[in-house]
């Protein structure tokens with residue numbers, strides 16, 4: 001039952017005049033949220049690039065109902081909104097659209113609280129692997145070796161395993177997605193929207209500005225992340241992990257594209273040496289091995 | 296129905312009678328029993344509401360505000376460090392103009408850890424845009440919560456509001472409280488009104504970046520204007536409540552024995568009860584003194600206070616918190632508004648009851664007589680116009 005993009009609603013939720021940079025992955029992701037959920041979606045957006053992408057009031061470059069909220073508050077606001085929608089008997093899907101900072105760092109306690117309570121919310125972590133809105137500072141989701149404006153010689157720590165951390169909250173739905181695979185992301189959003197309780201989708205979102213690549217290559221970089229095994233698409237319904245079809249071939253490390261293909265298109269990895277590359281490769285193997293234990 | 300209730304239970308009853316639809320809170324002494332009571336009401340099916348048992352106060356206000364944004368009457372409660380932790384959300388809630396009510400059970404701020412009352416927490420929220428009031432007794436707590444929903448949801452106001460009550464002195468002290476009948480409250484409190492509701496299919500955006508900074512300053516200006524307009528609403532609501540229940544609190548201030556008073560005490564919160572006792576005794580002693588009880592800190596009743604002080608020969612303002620490097624916040628407001636209205640009168644500040652130091656009517660009498668005697672003997676100002684009281688008769692300077 002493959003989903004065809006052509007069959008999706010034509011209504012546009014990301015409008016001309018939005019303030020995204022060229023090649024912005026967050027704008028691409030938002031388009032797919034519109035296609036997946038249409039008029040049912042209400043977005044809760046903490047501080048981050050999407051605060052800007054919306055464009056300037058009183059106008060707007062997005063046509064969702066949106067609550068812009070303080071950085072650390074999103075999932076709690078979403079919990080309140082979802083209680084209100086329930087009390088008023090409306091058919092809505094509350095989506096938190098938060099960056100890696102808003103998810104894994106400052107927003108982490110709030111997210112964990114909502115997940116543990118099972119609030120009826122979809123949390124999408126749009127992961128561009130740094131604080132882009134404030135000018136490319138490292139986050140706990142910045143990968144090992146990456147340059148940022150607070151890690152000039154490359155980050156010395158690895159990336160926090162957010163999807164697995166959410167899996168361990170035993171929420172009904174956890175998935176990863178990538179802006180390079182729209183049908184996969186849209187299907188996952190729809191599946192999440194049909195379930196009650198807390199749902200977490202982690203969307204890999206390469207950012208040309210922060211990762212230092214040509215803005216025409218956003219989708220290509222995102223696809224390379226999957227093809228090199230660096231980003232694994234999976235889905236877990238009620239704790240049962242299933243590797244998603246687009247990632248399945250890369251379970252076999254021999255079928256993965258060389259990691260260097262992914263690293264060399266990005267300026268942020270320019271400074272890393274051979275040893276670092278080997279280290280990242282072993283991190284990739286680790287990530288696969290850990291994840292496959294849950295399948 | 297008259298029942299013995301603690302201040303916290305009175306607050307919970309207020310929220311219940313106001314038909315709150317969503318409660319969201321995080322425990323902190325001395326607020327805890329408000330949420331416990333509400334959880335009990337809800338779990339017993341006596342209150343038709345949802346409760347969100349959040350993991351922090353930042354989230355407590357976020358969730359309550361989210362529910363209110365979604366069109367449901369919402370309530371939260373906190374104290375002290377919890378209120379400080381929420382501070383960011385207080386600004387967001389007021390700026391969004393979404394009506395909402397919160398009980399603040401006042402408590403000292405650490406370090407050191409200290410659970411007793413002072414007003415540092417609530418006074419630290421003065422600039423957020425919230426309506427802020429302090430109660431004197433448990434009946435006033437219950438009545439004020441119901442009233443605050445009506446004021447907050449009035450289109451002339453559309454601002455969130457805090458009902459304050461002193462930790463332990465009210466929160467954990469039982470007093471007889473009249474719980475009004477539900478149909479009395481239903482007649483008083485109309486269906487919820489709010490400026491907008493975030494709902495599916497309506498692409499309304501709250502809080503994105505303004506293209507013109509004048510729009511932003513006008514939003515702030517409009518909060519200020521609505522605070523001013525709230526004064527009339529607060530007075531009307533007080534009168535309407537009085538018609539239904541026979542209880543009036545005077546709106547923004549209550550004047551106690553101010554007729555032909557020569558001197559005035561100004562204070563707010565639970566110790567106003569002790570101040571009233573002090574006034575009675577001082578009157579018996581021959582001092583021509585009256586009391587202005589400040590109910591609302593925001594909007595600040597500048598007009599009423601200036602009007603009362605216009606004929607005063609001396610005023611003593613008791614503050615239960617301090618802005619180090621300046622003075623007591625209530626004093627500063629009294630001073631400015633007296634000045635704005637052209638009233639020139641000696642005004643003394645006493646910083647007392649800070650850190651929960653017990654202050655009784657005798658301590659108040661001590662401070663007041665010291666001030667009046669100094670004035671009458673031409674020794675005022677005392678060594679300083681801002682005096683600290685450490686309890687047990689110890690003053691500085």
Ligand SMILES: Cc1ncc(C[n+]2csc(CCOP(=O)(O)OP(=O)(O)O)c2C)c(N)n1
Nearest residue numbers: 047048049071099100101102130131132133
């Ligand atoms: C409490 C608070 N601290 C800091 C900021 C400043 N700030 C705004 S956005 C941002 C980073 C956002 O990063 P992320 O969540 O990864 O989203 P992105 O901008 O990459 O989309 C920071 C640090 C803020 N708005 N609020």
Ligand code: SF4
Nearest residue numbers: 021024049132207209
């Ligand atoms: S910095 Fe990156 S994520 Fe942010 S708007 Fe620009 S392209 Fe998008």
